[in-house]
Amino acid sequence: MRESLRPDRIRAALVTSGQPWQSVEFHPSIASTNSRASEIVSPYAAGPASDATPLWRIILTDDQTGGRGRLGRSWEAPPRASIAVSAIVPAPEPEALAWVSLLAGVALVRAVTAVTTSAGAPVEARLKWPNDVLLPADDDRKVAGILSELTGWGQGQQAVIIGAGVNVDQRRDELPVDTATSLRLVGAEIRREDLVIAYLRELPAVLRDHSARDEYRGLCATVGSQVRVHLPSGAVAEGRAVRVDGSGALVIEIAGGEQAFSAGDVVHVRPGPDTAGMIGT
Numbered sequence: 001m002r003e004s005l006r007p008d009r010i011r012a013a014l015v016t017s018g019q020p021w022q023s024v025e026f027h028p029s030i031a032s033t034n035s036r037a038s039e040i041v042s043p044y045a046a047g048p049a050s051d052a053t054p055l056w057r058i059i060l061t062d063d064q065t066g067g068r069g070r071l072g073r074s075w076e077a078p079p080r081a082s083i084a085v086s087a088i089v090p091a092p093e094p095e096a097l098a099w100v101s102l103l104a105g106v107a108l109v110r111a112v113t114a115v116t117t118s119a120g121a122p123v124e125a126r127l128k129w130p131n132d133v134l135l136p137a138d139d140d141r142k143v144a145g146i147l148s149e150l151t152g153w154g155q156g157q158q159a160v161i162i163g164a165g166v167n168v169d170q171r172r173d174e175l176p177v178d179t180a181t182s183l184r185l186v187g188a189e190i191r192r193e194d195l196v197i198a199y200l201r202e203l204p205a206v207l208r209d210h211s212a213r214d215e216y217r218g219l220c221a222t223v224g225s226q227v228r229v230h231l232p233s234g235a236v237a238e239g240r241a242v243r244v245d246g247s248g249a250l251v252i253e254i255a256g257g258e259q260a261f262s263a264g265d266v267v268h269v270r271p272g273p274d275t276a277g278m279i280g281t
Contacts, residue, residue, distance in 0.1 A: 098248030
């Protein structure tokens with residue numbers, strides 16, 4: 001039987017000395033943890049009446065019924081089989097905003113590695129630009145995704161809501177698409193609390209560590225591969241992904257030149273042919 005999360009255990013591990021986290025809010029079932037985080041931030045929009053802030057708060061659920069990813073895509077999982085968690089963190093400087101989702105991916109990879117290793121079934125994970133965690137042991141299928149949303153609160157201050165969904169215990173027939181996987185499917189049986197705690201301990205560290213950007217680049221499976229970048233206009237850019245630049249954009253070689261694509265301007269990044277192409281429709 002799949003057990004419910006233990007928020008008391010998570011709270012004891014995270015709302016403690018040496019950690020910035022202020023609260024853990026748990027819901028047995030909720031439409032969206034990111035939407036609930038937005039509700040928490042909203043009363044502060046006109047300016048807090050005290051020194052309280054909406055920052056460093058955590059929202060968790062056993063059953064997210066209206067989960068969403070980038071560009072409004074749905075995210076589905078059976079109750080108590082996955083992790084759905086949102087965290088409210090301070091917004092960085094504007095030039096670093098694009099890095100928030102990317103660095104959250106680094107925190108997730110670190111957490112997956114540590115927790116599965118402790119469980120005796122170490123799992124390698126790597127990243128697909130911009131916001132997916134892949135498992136090479138299951139043909140680079142997706143095990144986790146991240147959705148970050150910028151929001152404002154009191155007197156011009158800003159926060160980022162970082163939502164993360166991780167497939168933990170699903171069987172193959174419980175996954176919505178063939179390109180998804182779970183930790184269970186690669187032989188790792190873990191407690192979901194352990195992964196939540198590990199991830200949220202890593203998250204503040206990577207967000208303030210500039211060198212974590214190099215760690216992201218080292219983990220990014222997209223760099224060095226041939227890709228097709230699908231754009232909202234319907235155009236498709238084909239080429240070799242050569243790097244993630246200082247702004248967090250993906251740079252690809254196209255027809256002898258280079259072009260950078262920011263995550264907000266891209267619909268999909270898919271594997272491409274073995275030879276570089278050009279922008280088309």
